[in-house]
Amino acid sequence: MKKIIASPLAPKAVGPYSQAVEANGALYVSGQLPVDGATGAMAGDIAAQTRQSLTNLGHILAEAGYGFGDVVKTTVLLQHISDFAAMNAVYAEFFTERMxxxxxxxxxxxxxxxxxxxxAVAVR
Incomplete structure (x- = not known):
């Protein structure tokens, strides 16, 4: 059985997709852009954008009763691979163990x- 998950704190889906879908004990979270769900604003630099994307991801995980420790797989898309180190530094603040x-x-x-x-994909 498939359950659609939507957090009011994360940006609404802007197309024919869901923020997340839970099925068979796994949560599949759609790609999260660095958009503030309350204001619609996007921060300028890679560190702030990474933080906002992961904050949005956290809102969706929480809405479904999951946490960052339940995440088993992520995909990170970067406009510039040269931003890898700055993205990775912020990413490490959210994923602190059991990466x-x-x-x-x-x-x-x-x-x-x-x-x-x-x-992300999360499993309990």
């Missing part, structure tokens, strides 16, 4: 001109 598997790569462009987008 998830991760892939990170540079993409040609991200929606709204974002510098980063992060998705």
């Amino acid at each position: 998830p598997a991760r892939i990170c790569f540079e993409v040609a462009a991200l929606p709204m001109g974002a510098l980063v987008e992060i998705d």
Whole structure:
């Protein structure tokens, strides 16, 4: 059975997708752009954008009763791979133990001109 998850604290989906879907004991969280759910604003630098993307991810995890410790896999999309170290420093503030598997790569462009987008899979 599939359950749709939506946090009022994270930005609403802007297309035909859900913030997250829970199925068979796993939570699949769509890519989170660095948009503040309350204001619609996007911060300027990679550190602030990474922090906002992960904060949005945290809101969605919490809405479904999960936490960062339940995340088993993330994908990080970067506008510029040269931002890897700055992104990684902020990422390490959110994932402090039992690190998830991760892939990170540079993409040609991200929606709204974002510098980063992060998705996740969590399992209880």
